[in-house]
Amino acid sequence: MIPFASPLAQYNSHRDEILGAITHVLDSGHYILGSEGATFEKSFAAYCDVDDGVGVNSGTDALILAMKALDIGPGDEVITVSHTALATISAIITCGATPVLVDVDPLYYTMNPEFIGDAITNRTKAIIPVHLYGQCADMNAIMEIADKHGLSVIEDCAQAAGATYNKQKVGSIGHAGCFSFFPTKNLGAIGDAGMVVSKCKELGERVRRLRQYGWDQNRMTLETGLNSRLDEIQAAILNVKLKYLDEDNDKRRKLAILYHDGFDQLGITLPKARPNSTHVYHLYVISCPQRDILAEHLHNAGIATGIHYRTAAHEHTGYDQLCRLPKNGLPVTNKLIKNILSLPIFPGLSANDLNAVISLSRDCFEQ
Template sequence: MIPFLDLQQLNAPHQAAIETAVQRVVRSGWYILGQELTTFEKSFADYCEASHCVGVANGLDALQLILQAYDFPKDSEVIVPANTYIASVLSISFLGLVPVFVEPDPKTMLLDPARIEEKITYKTKAVLPVHLYGRSCEMAPVQEIASRFGLKIVTDCAQSHGATYAFSKKETLGDAAAFSFYPTKNLGALGDAGAVVTSDAELAKKIRYLRNYGSNKKYFNEYQGVNSRLDEMQAAVLNAKLPFLDRENQHRRELAQYYLNSIQLSELVLPPADRLDEDVWHLFVVRHPRRAAFIDYLLQCGIQTNIHYPLPIHHQKAYQQYSHLRLPITEQIHQEVVSLPLSPVLSLEQVAYICDCINQFKG
């Protein structure tokens, strides 16, 4: 069986470095807000071509803390793609802000800049692009609209570590970006972890307070903050893995290129190949009009797949208030998408086998 993703295998090449790092933390006697985190924050800010990185407990908190730090009035609107993981939207509604859904571009399945302007009202304060599947949204037009209307760009980079736009990592970040280091991500910890990356010094400073009960001095609190710190153990694991991220992303690109060159099945819609080298291929998402049969067939071939995601946010029970919305592009995407295996430990031979099987699908 070719698994969709094998986390043990994924971390095996890093095992010795991770064990050394974890031992260092155990022996240090310092487990929260210490040297490992300081080192990681510096390295990851440099990696992202930004001035500041603030480690937090997970990607959802990273998004939420950015929005909290901006302190928008209650009921302010935040424009968000309707095709995303629910965390992007939870970060908005949790703070009493209003998510305004926009249909994605059907080709990229990402935020469609052409649909942003029609959603802007006097209550709009921010746009939240999501670089879903490891591909950056079209940031130049988003930037232009945001500047014209005075909106903040809060970017969800949970799936896009290392992705570029116009061959710049900085160009993907907007005013502030949220990263997740959930174990399956391109840069994954051994538990939950996240970070805010920004070149706005004031914002970074405020988020540093907010993640630590609103304080930077023990028992003196400037804000009503939260407890959302990236602990030393996870920071040490990330320090061990970060130097290999580019190499692993390159392997992902080679596999994606192989899929794109080799799959020839007329009904299967492949992801766009135009920015192969900028994309970090967190997921390789194809679309098939008879998805269930396609998935069953691949399983019979010994190939596990996944669906990112099966139910749109406006159809989730948690967001019943949006069930009346008609978002046909988003709805169709959710009915058709299938994620094929793709990871730094998947071999070209395995991908070749998957392509052969796909090309023989008669369903």
């Protein structure tokens, strides 16, 4: 089976180095909040062109802790998209705030800034744009609206480590950037891990406190916090993988070009990269009305695909009552979820395997 993502291929390509890093941690006897975590926080913050990075337990916790550090809680509203991982919405709800959902734009599938104005009320505290599939949302327009209304912007960068927008790294544009290092992400750990990055030292310090019971440096509790520490083994693995992130993102972009060329003239909608940005193709998502037929055809030939996402976040049981939607609904999101299909893409995907995906897809359409 050709997988659509392969954490195993990523591990295998740096196996000795990763095993060496893990052994080093095991031999050190220091497993939580040590030098590997501190090094990763410093290196990843520098990579994102920000002053501070705080390692946490997951991308979901990164969002929760960033919101808590910005005093977002019950009674507040946070504007985001429904076309995202459920985690974005779940983090807002976990903070006690209400997710206010706006539609995505039909070209790039990220938050459509045109709809933000109507979603703002006197309870709105923040906007969470999601840099979906590996490319940045339209941050100039979003930041302009946020500045005008005094709102915080928390970038959900879970799918876009290393992507840029007008030469700025994702995570460095808003007030905070939240990353997931879930194993399938383009910078993936071998377990759960995440980070909050920020240009604001005070915000970073507050997240640092909140990730560990609300303790200050003397272990005095200043406020209620969580346990959301990044462990040393994951940090050591991420220190290895970060060195290869740009190279891996380049490989993803090259694979995307091969797909683009191979699917030319086939009548399917291909991912479109925003001008003045770099897409890192965490996912390669095509769109066509025959999505289910194509997925079945590929599956029968041993090719795995995914759907990101089959159900819009607000339509999940339990979430439907907790989100606020625009009067006209989310027509672009509703159309997308019926047509999108994620094809295999990861740095170890061979040209042969990629060509098999293309020729099988062509067979399916040309039958």
